[in-house]
Amino acid sequence: xxxxxxxxxxxxxxxxxxxxxxxxxxxxxxxxxxxxxxxxxxxxxxxxxxxxxxxxxxxxxxxxxxxxxxxxxxxxxxxxxxxxxxxxxxxxxxxxxxxxxxxxxxxxxxxxxxxxxxxxxxxxxxxxxxxxxxxxxxxxxxxxxxxxxxxxxxxxxxxxxxxxxxxxxxxxxxxxxxxxxxxxxxxxxxxxxxxxxxxxxxxxxxxxxxxxxxxxxxxxxxxxxxxxxxxxxxxxxxxxxxxxxxxxxxxxxxxxxxxxx
Amino acid sequence: xxxxxxxxxxxxxxxxxxxxxxxxxxxxxxxxxxxxxxxxxxxxxxxxxxxxxxxxxxxxxxxxxxxxxxxxxxxxxxxxxxxxxxxxxxxxxxxxxxxxxxxxxxxxxxxxxxxxxxxxxxxxxxxxxxxxxxxxxxx
Numbered sequence: 538x539x540x541x542x543x544x545x546x547x548x549x550x551x552x553x554x555x556x557x558x559x560x561x562x563x564x565x566x567x568x569x570x571x572x573x574x575x576x577x578x579x580x581x582x583x584x585x586x587x588x589x590x591x592x593x594x595x596x597x598x599x600x601x602x603x604x605x606x607x608x609x610x611x612x613x614x615x616x617x618x619x620x621x622x623x624x625x626x627x628x629x630x631x632x633x634x635x636x637x638x639x640x641x642x643x644x645x646x647x648x649x650x651x652x653x654x655x656x657x658x659x660x661x662x663x664x665x666x667x668x669x670x671x672x673x674x675x676x677x678x679x680x681x682x683x684x685x686x687x688x689x690x691x692x693x694x695x696x697x698x699x700x701x702x703x704x705x706x707x708x709x710x711x712x713x714x715x716x717x718x719x720x721x722x723x724x725x726x727x728x729x730x731x732x733x734x735x736x737x738x739x740x741x742x743x744x745x746x747x748x749x750x751x752x753x754x755x756x757x758x759x760x761x762x763x764x765x766x767x768x769x770x771x772x773x774x775x776x777x778x779x780x781x782x783x784x785x786x787x788x789x790x791x792x793x794x795x796x797x798x
Numbered sequence: 799x800x801x802x803x804x805x806x807x808x809x810x811x812x813x814x815x816x817x818x819x820x821x822x823x824x825x826x827x828x829x830x831x832x833x834x835x836x837x838x839x840x841x842x843x844x845x846x847x848x849x850x851x852x853x854x855x856x857x858x859x860x861x862x863x864x865x866x867x868x869x870x871x872x873x874x875x876x877x878x879x880x881x882x883x884x885x886x887x888x889x890x891x892x893x894x895x896x897x898x899x900x901x902x903x904x905x906x907x908x909x910x911x912x913x914x915x916x917x918x919x920x921x922x923x924x925x926x927x928x929x930x931x932x933x934x935x936x937x
Contacts, residue, residue, distance in 0.1 A: 579871040580879040580887070681876060689873045690923060722925060725894055730922040745876050 584747035588764035590665065590684035591739055592793040593750075594772045594781065595658055597636075599759035605633050605658055608752040608760070612737070615751055617728050619718030628709040630737040631660040631752055639784060658760070660752070661686060661707040661737035662784060662792030669699035669708065678734075684793060685739040695732040704785050705792075708736045765793065831913035834905040839898060850899075851882050862918075865892065893924050901927040 612631045613620070621627045637644050639657040663686045669678050670686060677692035678699055700708045714731045722728070726742065729735050740750035753760045763770035772795070775781075781795040799805070814821075840848055850857050852864070868890040871877040880888045889895050900906045903926045911918065 578881045579867075579875065579877040579890075580881060581877050582879055585876070585878075679874070683876070687873070691869060691873070724925050727893065727923040727925060730919075741876065745872075745878050 582746055586744045586747055586749075588683045589766035590764065590793065591663065591744070591762065592684070592765035592772055592795065593663075593739075593753070594761045594775050594795045594797060596759050596761075596797040597655065597657060598797065599757075600656060600658060602656070604756050604759050605656055607755040607757075608658060609633070611751045611755045614721065615723050615726060616738075617715070617719050617722055617726050618735075619715035620720075621713070621715075621718050626712045628711065628715065628735060630709075630735070631658060633657070634659045640782065642785065642787065643782075657796065658752075659705065659707070659784070660794065661739075662705055662790065662794045663737075663739055665791035665793065666789060668702035668704070668790060672698040672702040674698065681741070683744075685741055685744070686736075687738055687741060688735060690727070690729055690733055690735070693733040695734065697734060699734055704788055704790065708734050710734050829913075831910045833909040834902055835900070837899065837901045837906075839901055851880065851886075851888050851895075853883075865920075868892075892920060897927050902929060903927055904929060 609629075609631050612618070613629075616630060618628050618630055634657050635653065636655040636657050637648075637653045639659050644653075663684060665684065667678075667680060667686045670680055673679075674696060675692045675694055677689050677694070679687055679689065681687050695710065697710055700710060711729050711731050711733055715729055719728070740748070740752075743750060748754075750760075750762055753762050761772050761775060763772040765772060765776075767773060775797070776795060779797050781797050783792045783795055786792065852860075857864075868880065871880075872890050878890055880890045882888065897903065903921075907918075907920075
């Protein structure tokens with residue numbers, strides 16, 4: 538080996554460098570594996586409900602005053618939503634609206650008064666293309682992987698851009714400290730503080746524990762939910778055999794709450 | 799030295815002002831933070847199970863970082879289970895996990911936070927355990 542020439546020396550050097558590079562990438566892969574194992578310390582509950590995009594179907598024929606009352610009551614109770622009577626300061630996650638106000642683009646001079654004034658349960662539509670998320674400067678409101686439009690109250694700075702962006706009025710601003718307006722608090726769920734915006738969260742805390750949204754449970758079958766990307770889901774079957782409408786669909790927000798007439 | 803008297807007088811005032819925080823605390827009782835972990839909920843557990851999610855040392859130094867990571871995992875990623883260094887799992891929740899054992903917020907959280915004068919905003923929204931009501935019920 539003592540009389541190695543220049544050409545052989547370069548060959549060995551090249552092979553050596555190549556092997557070295559390979560070795561390095563191997564090291565990197567192992568490193569990444571370790572990092573992923575480290576990230577495993579946060580896990581989903583095994584029974585957590587999974588979907589590509591959650592959606593809801595509300596059957597207006599089945600809605601009556603009792604169901605509307607039960608749904609709003611249970612939602613506002615378990616989420617510590619304050620009951621403020623002044624309409625300028627009220628907080629609502631799910632509430633009753635007249636048909637003509639929930640679907641203003643369908644208003645017609647000759648529409649029967651029964652339909653015009655028919656009660657409709659309205660809530661956040663968990664849009665596929667949510668304007669509130671686009672305008673939020675702090676990413677306090679964001680879309681989860683399963684389509685739920687969520688609020689991170691820790692990040693909300695109360696700028697109310699999202700309220701201006703939402704075409705459904707689904708968001709409420711806390712003008713006052715909500716605590717004094719809550720009689721029976723749910724100790725398992727937090728309050729909000731003065732100066733943040735809140736709205737329906739599709740009961741993410743229940744979905745993540747494997748439970749359906751509270752309004753679905755309280756609705757006695759008038760509200761159904763499921764994964765709209767799954768062709769075998771209950772709501773897809775309902776939508777394929779019924780005529781359903783969405784609120785202000787022409788705006789392009791692609792709402793995930795469907796209404797059966 | 800020109801105007802020596804004035805300079806020395808000024809210096810004395812300056813030193814007195816600068817050392818004011820020390821001189822004012824002379825004779826005052828030095829209260830050391832003394833957080834308590836002897837809540838009924840913890841004492842009820844058998845001795846071997848009286849363990850927090852991580853070691854005492856880790857919790858003392860890192861609990862603030864841990865809570866922020868928990869918050870992001872739950873709110874942002876929908877991950878609600880924490881697997882600790884021993885492989886045990888816990889539900890990640892300040893209200894429903896931490897405070898179930900540490901039901902003495904005033905003696906557990908506030909004791910040190912007041913001492914170092916930090917004001918975490920957890921309790922602006924999260925519901926603190928009802929200490930006084932429990933005491934009254936016990937009486």
